[in-house]
Amino acid sequence: MEKLTDPPGARSGIRFDRVSVAYGGNTVLDSLDLTVEPGEVMALLGPSGSGKTTALRAVAGFVRPAAGRVFIGGRDVTDLPPHRRGIGMVVQQYALFPHMKVKDNVAFGMRARKVPKAEIPGRVTEALEMTGMGAYAERHPRELSGGQQQRVAIARALAVRPDVLLLDEPLSALDAQLRSGMLAELARLHRELPDVSILYVTHDQVEALTLADRIAVMDRARLQDVGTPQDLYRKPRTEFTASFVGNANLLPVQVGSGSAVTFGTAELKVAAPDAAAGASATLCVRPHLVGLGDGPNALTGEVAEVQWRGSTHRLLVDIGGHQVKADLRELRTPPAPGDTVTVHFAPEDAVLIGAGVGAGAGTGARDD
Template structure:
């Protein structure tokens, strides 16, 4: 199983007891400060419902990723928070105050979008100074703040250049510096890395992670369709699907215990196999027994199942063990299914194998780590999975 390194949670001013100190037991009685809260927010464009009844909050110091396929309503949610679009119903609160209906300028939010959006005719330092000048700050304070912001993103040497003299990654750093210059309590980022090539994207992701650590009090909403960005940066991930929130939770919860087939597939790339419960499953994460085709399989059941109830068995590509040349071995290997290798793809860090299950019209994706034995197309194999790494999700929800 691919393990997720658990990110340490940021220090959380609202969650600390004010009298906390040596010898004082923290009480943790104060509710966390909600930097932003959406209450049942819907946005429509003509007859298109772009966002339907979205409710979520982001605590101060927290990063929430909105993750979902194109057209699922992520950018619309961000625009509603920023004030660029007004909800057709619902409320938006910043730090507990209702800001629904106010203009973007009144909200004082930092926004970074996909396409840098720097003013092309303005020097880099003027771009970063823009929001500060609009707030009529004294010249010296503007200059000091611009210098500090450019230093923070490593762009101080480029202050006098124009945007077109910079690479895409450099322009995006300037866009982040500009958004942060006004000291926003909330930073919204809409696919900020998607215009960059793969290696630069990886580099910028590390920089964003470092930047995040430098800004412990800022709340962030990070829109992306890329699961690795969400897993790297977010404290919690909100999975979006068809204008609705599908599921929200920590990366760990969603990755290891998805509650829907959509999340299992979108976030973990899981294969989903039709399963029928053979016993009473009491739910709550206890291991249940199901039938997949003619085979008995054990899997984690987060919800209650009666005998005969249908579900989907979700298994991520890394969770499968693959044994070759073991034609009838399926009877002797715990929790296993027989199959035939359809294709093998080398992916640098290991091999991806597609296996057609025998007796079940399903194809399963298996990721083999580097240095493991690689089967050839056509070979008979046995796939097995630890019951803890096989999760049942509701059947009615096929992606």
Template structure:
């Protein structure tokens, strides 16, 4: 284990900046997830930690040592790639031992450590097979075993589950998380899948356009997003465009007047509301609005309703499934609402 620190890390290709002034402190044993859309700079950041990309500015420190410009083989990081990157002509055991061989570990020791790593991922019985004889999930576990065999100071995972089907993704992400906890590893993972990130992380880092937008726990990012981007990327929200007309009053472009945080800054703004915060038959303390159901969807544990409030505005609400029949049908007039505190207001003033 080792503490990982990124200080002002940036990467520029000509006139294009892909990573901008990223600073992070990852303590021993933490599982940190970099989350963001494609092209946001998260993979480039991970590759600068691994040594595959040289930073244009900033420092990478691991265990108190500056490794910014060390080649990958001279920094003790274990990397798990999106496409597994297994050698097709090598056996599973040979693939797992490859990093040890590059580090000049004597053959008896590397064979022992390779088998031990395969034991951690429950693949000891497949040591003699070739990668093509394994399933996708097994190949990913081989890639993980190879990274673990070198006893890395930090484990780096680049979209490690994106090539697996949905059910297998659920299984493997639990295995990776349990193994990380069991071994006390410091780990940094990159993903664009918010469910994956929310399930696996100790802390989340949301990135956009090469920069960090917010760092925090799952609860921080979901319940207290720093801006509109985070509110839209982590979880799901309905957005209503408008302005804070006076303290505690948000007025939508369609003319609806809604109670909001009295501390919200006056001027152009957007209100975000989570679907589970909106409900039928609002209480006396809620915002109360009339609308028409224009779409319903059965999502298993929840029922989803799209309610039109005005010609230009609608909201999406989720209701617990207690029998499979929506409380309101298509075209039906309904009254909906949400508490003042559930309407998150983000100023759009320059």
């Protein structure tokens, strides 16, 4: 049996060449330049209305760009209908046919593409086995859990042996435990299908960090940043990236000489300043890297709130008119609101976002 790991058109990638999409004069995707390498998982991460789903739909052929071109495997597909683009697609609400058995749902895409009838049963079986649903071929969608229905939807997308797999918020309808399990399954499928390029749309930072080889951060119809999960998390280049990829403390500082910056009246040290002395910049520190008590870069303030999160306590500390978040291993006796505390962080754990970088992209850290 021919394996799904050897799809026709192997080593296909995706390229957006200054793609713009507008509805009624309202630009919802603005001059997107982005390449998804062959075999890569690229996550499009951003808030609602950022343009990420529109970008995916432009690849699928469901929306027509007002400007720019879309390429799959070096082939211009901008004017091709969806069924001729070599794609598989999974959406958040599964979109299974309730009157069809699982095996017929999986076969549907192949029949629509006029795959030879003799090939269909074997490819249905293979796709269901790959997604762990081989024992459910004779069931109807109503007899399956939400996670099982999503596996069937993925099997249907894989059965057509796509060059490109498009995933549009595929886990958003699942509860937290099922999402975790499905993330592991998607990671396994990626390993088993190394030639299939995957474009994964999500607003969930955990999904993007867990699954993607690279993340494209989008906001207000434009691409804001792109890089590996590690780079975007550890060394964000913009305030919006810092606040949306993970959680961040963002503190306004003035750059001094050497490795010194000033926050209010406190002088702090950072590992590698990237802005000129005298410039205004933003200091980014992840909450889990903030400690309680004396230490390097110590800051004193008043506890505004204490949140117990199971294995950790989150402290929100008012310092110089700014709220600093500290995620600490569960404390036996946590401070109370109104207490005065000192927090600290290591210079190497602070990232300086240079003057003017990320301006207008949003500066508030997400409260999650």
